[in-house]
Amino acid sequence: MTRDTDSAVKKGTESHSLRHVAELAGVSVATASRVMSGSSHPVSEQTREKVLEAANQLSFQPNRLARALVTARSHTVGVLVHDISDPYFGEIVKGLEDGIHAEDYRLFVASSERDPQKELDYVRAFFAHQVDAIVFAASSLTDAAYAETLEAMAKRFTDGGGVIVVLSDHLLRGAKVWFDNKRAVSEMVRYLHRRGHRRIGYLTGPSDLEVSLVRLAGFTAAAEELGLDVGPENIANGHFTAVGGGEAMGELLDRVDLTAVLAANDLMAIGALRRLHSAGIGVPDELSVAGLDDIPIAEYGPVPLTTMRVPTYQIGLEGASLLLKALRKEDADDVHVTGEIVERDSVATIEPEQ
Amino acid sequence: MTRDTDSAVKKGTESHSLRHVAELAGVSVATASRVMSGSSHPVSEQTREKVLEAANQLSFQPNRLARALVTARSHTVGVLVHDISDPYFGEIVKGLEDGIHAEDYRLFVASSERDPQKELDYVRAFFAHQVDAIVFAASSLTDAAYAETLEAMAKRFTDGGGVIVVLSDHLLRGAKVWFDNKRAVSEMVRYLHRRGHRRIGYLTGPSDLEVSLVRLAGFTAAAEELGLDVGPENIANGHFTAVGGGEAMGELLDRVDLTAVLAANDLMAIGALRRLHSAGIGVPDELSVAGLDDIPIAEYGPVPLTTMRVPTYQIGLEGASLLLKALRKEDADDVHVTGEIVERDSVATIEPEQ
DNA sequence: TTGTAAGCGTTATCAC
DNA sequence: GTGATAACGCTTACAA
Numbered sequence: 040m041t042r043d044t045d046s047a048v049k050k051g052t053e054s055h056s057l058r059h060v061a062e063l064a065g066v067s068v069a070t071a072s073r074v075m076s077g078s079s080h081p082v083s084e085q086t087r088e089k090v091l092e093a094a095n096q097l098s099f100q101p102n103r104l105a106r107a108l109v110t111a112r113s114h115t116v117g118v119l120v121h122d123i124s125d126p127y128f129g130e131i132v133k134g135l136e137d138g139i140h141a142e143d144y145r146l147f148v149a150s151s152e153r154d155p156q157k158e159l160d161y162v163r164a165f166f167a168h169q170v171d172a173i174v175f176a177a178s179s180l181t182d183a184a185y186a187e188t189l190e191a192m193a194k195r196f197t198d199g200g201g202v203i204v205v206l207s208d209h210l211l212r213g214a215k216v217w218f219d220n221k222r223a224v225s226e227m228v229r230y231l232h233r234r235g236h237r238r239i240g241y242l243t244g245p246s247d248l249e250v251s252l253v254r255l256a257g258f259t260a261a262a263e264e265l266g267l268d269v270g271p272e273n274i275a276n277g278h279f280t281a282v283g284g285g286e287a288m289g290e291l292l293d294r295v296d297l298t299a300v301l302a303a304n305d306l307m308a309i310g311a312l313r314r315l316h317s318a319g320i321g322v323p324d325e326l327s328v329a330g331l332d333d334i335p336i337a338e339y340g341p342v343p344l345t346t347m348r349v350p351t352y353q354i355g356l357e358g359a360s361l362l363l364k365a366l367r368k369e370d371a372d373d374v375h376v377t378g379e380i381v382e383r384d385s386v387a388t389i390e391p392e393q
Numbered sequence: 394m395t396r397d398t399d400s401a402v403k404k405g406t407e408s409h410s411l412r413h414v415a416e417l418a419g420v421s422v423a424t425a426s427r428v429m430s431g432s433s434h435p436v437s438e439q440t441r442e443k444v445l446e447a448a449n450q451l452s453f454q455p456n457r458l459a460r461a462l463v464t465a466r467s468h469t470v471g472v473l474v475h476d477i478s479d480p481y482f483g484e485i486v487k488g489l490e491d492g493i494h495a496e497d498y499r500l501f502v503a504s505s506e507r508d509p510q511k512e513l514d515y516v517r518a519f520f521a522h523q524v525d526a527i528v529f530a531a532s533s534l535t536d537a538a539y540a541e542t543l544e545a546m547a548k549r550f551t552d553g554g555g556v557i558v559v560l561s562d563h564l565l566r567g568a569k570v571w572f573d574n575k576r577a578v579s580e581m582v583r584y585l586h587r588r589g590h591r592r593i594g595y596l597t598g599p600s601d602l603e604v605s606l607v608r609l610a611g612f613t614a615a616a617e618e619l620g621l622d623v624g625p626e627n628i629a630n631g632h633f634t635a636v637g638g639g640e641a642m643g644e645l646l647d648r649v650d651l652t653a654v655l656a657a658n659d660l661m662a663i664g665a666l667r668r669l670h671s672a673g674i675g676v677p678d679e680l681s682v683a684g685l686d687d688i689p690i691a692e693y694g695p696v697p698l699t700t701m702r703v704p705t706y707q708i709g710l711e712g713a714s715l716l717l718k719a720l721r722k723e724d725a726d727d728v729h730v731t732g733e734i735v736e737r738d739s740v741a742t743i744e745p746e747q
Numbered sequence: 748t749t750g751t752a753a754g755c756g757t758t759a760t761c762a763c
Numbered sequence: 764g765t766g767a768t769a770a771c772g773c774t775t776a777c778a779a
Contacts, residue, residue: 054520054549054553056755056756056757057756057757057758058756066765066766067765067766067767068756068757068758068766068767069758069759069765069766069767069768070764070765070766072756072757072758072759073758073764073765075757076757076758078758078759080759080764080765081764081765082764082765083764083765086764086765098549100517100520100521101521101756101757102462102521102523102755102756102757103521103522103523103757104458104461104462104467104522104523104755104756104757105462105755105756105757105758105771106756106757106758107458107757107771108456108458108459108462108755108756108757108758108770108771108772108773109756109757109758109759109770109771110757110758110759110771111771113458115501115522122487123477123483123486123487123490123502124480124483124484124486124487124706125480125483126478126479126480126483128483129476129477129478129479129480129482129483130478132477132478132502132504133476133477133478133504136477136502136503136504143518145501145503145518145519145522146501146502146503147469147499147500147501147502148477148486148490148500148501148502149490149499149500150486150487150490163454164497164499165499166408166454167454167455167456167457168457168458168469168499169456169457169458195408195452199408281693309693313693335689335690336689336690336693339635339663339667339690339693339694339695340693341693352478410771410772410773411772411773411774412772412773420749420750421749421750421751422750422751422772422773422774423749423750423751423752423774423775424748424749424750426772426773426774426775427749427774427775429773430773430774432774432775434748434749434775435748435749436748436749437748437749440748440749455772455773456771456772456773457773458771458772458773459755459771459772459773459774460772460773460774461755461773462754462755462756462757462771462772462773462774463754463755463772463773463774463775464755464773464774464775465755
């Protein structure tokens with residue numbers, strides 16, 4: 040019961056299968072496959088050329104889906120981010136993509152918007168599409184039911200040979216590219232201290248986000264270490280946005296008298312900057328402001344922001360490298376990347392008091 | 394020659410196939426398929442429940458690759474952008490993703506970096522992965538060999554039932570979401586004119602990019618229409634970056650005396666802003682500057698930038714809707730989206746001269 | 748309403 | 764060095 044044996048060598052517009060190539064080359068499908076897949080199985084040079092010629096003539100493209108079905112390797116990777124329109128994640132995705140392109144892997148991208156349900160949906164969808172690896176670019180959410188489900192799913196995935204890479208603090212274990220958020224914040228606090236600041240405020244992010252907690256820990260740890268007098272009144276929280284930063288800044292302004300404010304991320308710092316601007320408070324003359332991340336906007340804000348550069352592109356690239364290694368069953372250590380302080384104009388050097 | 398009939402109902406950690414579900418439910422694979430795929434083929438309520446129960450117990454996830462192989466629908470879409478770390482594309486991708494998520498489509502993302510070879514590679518890879526549709530988010534490149542190859546590939550793709558969506562000026566035809574770049578620039582010129590400006594400069598982008606040409610055409614058309622005196626000396630070109638904009642601004646400064654400068658995009662405008670700032674030229678008091686796109690940075694620049702908002706998220710969303718319609722063989726008209734001018738602080742109203 | 752079996756486009760096993 | 768042919772996990776005639 041053949042379908043269209045006759046149409047064998049029709050050089051039309053439809054997509055051709057290995058069978059067409061084989062027929063045109065006058066060889067078996069098996070042989071054609073061996074040539075096209077770069078198999079190690081021997082094929083005579085003459086035959087190889089015939090096949091290549093036929094494939095070329097038909098513009099043959101092997102169907103990766105079919106190949107995936109039999110090899111159990113889809114050559115696809117799923118990456119989960121919080122928001123793909125955020126350049127932070129955009130850079131990571133770019134690094135990942137550049138890293139896996141060479142080995143001919145493709146990237147599925149999903150933006151969860153920090154919605155636990157959506158996040159689980161996307162991971163499930165990745166599974167359905169048989170991705171070889173999943174990259175969690177963002178930190179995990181702190182929803183209990185979500186955590187449990189995700190962990191169970193991850194276990195099945197890795198047990199089945201799937202690779203998990205995390206590029207952030209995450210409840211899931213897997214190959215990890217590691218930017219030490221706690222240490223980064225501590226370092227920024229020490230930097231401010233070095234510039235003479237003693238009364239320092241902190242704008243923290245939403246407490247249901249792991250990063251928020253970690254970064255906050257970095258602040259309190261450094262404050263304690265340096266013997267700074269920071270109580271709860273020195274800390275205000277808001278969303279990881281400019282608006283959130285502005286509001287938090289407003290709170291702090293009402294509560295305490297400070298010489299410097301550190302924000303949990305640049306967006307919040309920019310919001311703080313704008314708030315101070317509209318309140319007529321000069322930066323850095325009356326109050327210093329520092330951020331964290333060095334997003335593109337940081338440079339162009341009302342006052343060029345002093346912040347710490349998180350090497351996002353590199354994180355993506357290292358993640359890709361780790362992922363590829365894991366896929367090859369090579370083991371590799373977690374990678375630790377470090378940021379560096381980018382000094383711009385938002386922090387003043389002052390005479391230390393007390 | 395059965396493989397592991399015995400392991401039928403093993404509730405382990407490996408991934409299960411329809412066969413396992415069928416065996417656990419005590420039905421045939423066909424019946425299980427009919428339930429899981431939501432087929433219209435009748436299945437008794439009792440059987441359906443048994444199957445659902447079994448699937449649930451095994452956490453069964455249908456293998457989309459296998460399904461795609463037989464239905465010739467992969468439920469994947471590829472999107473090609475110039476740079477995924479650019480929020481312009483990030484927003485589009487987000488809109489696309491949100492739009493196709495509901496219908497359970499997944500998104501492959503590829504960043505071509507405007508490299509013709511890379512772009513073709515990615516498109517070929519999309520084909521190999523049997524995407525149902527390809528979205529060209531960025532304008533096409535103007536390389537002749539590239540154009541020819543791409544056109545041939547596109548023809549084969551659409552002939553085979555593939556859907557092409559373009560979200561920008563593109564050599565390829567397909568469902569189109571349309572932002573009239575020429576008109577947008579013209580409108581900005583008219584806006585500057587309304588604010589009293591007569592001596593207007595233009596910072597244009599690289600001439601090997603279609604958008605550059607189209608936007609430039611918008612400038613010259615409006616200038617002519619308004620009887621403005623703009624010769625070649627009023628136009629400087631540079632890359633679509635802040636650095637490029639700064640350099641182009643420098644050129645203009647050396648050549649002509651202007652009251653306003655329009656940049657082909659916001660990044661260039663910001664570059665111009667910075668250049669003017671360091672040259673001690675006040676914006677908007679001494680010179681007005683306007684951009685185009687309304688990227689996130691626009692608001693936070695040295696001077697909040699007056700520009701035109703390109704509804705990127707909406708473009709993505711409409712693109713998704715068009716794509717879904719085409720996939721359903723419904724026909725739909727191209728969608729025309731419009732931008733609106735966002736007035737900030739970089740443009741002054743002046744007394745028209747001459 | 749259910750089941751049997753062919754087939755999607757590959758690769759892999761086994762003969763020759 | 765080459766070729767049949769059985770998978771991979773699913774859908775879909777066609778039968779029953």
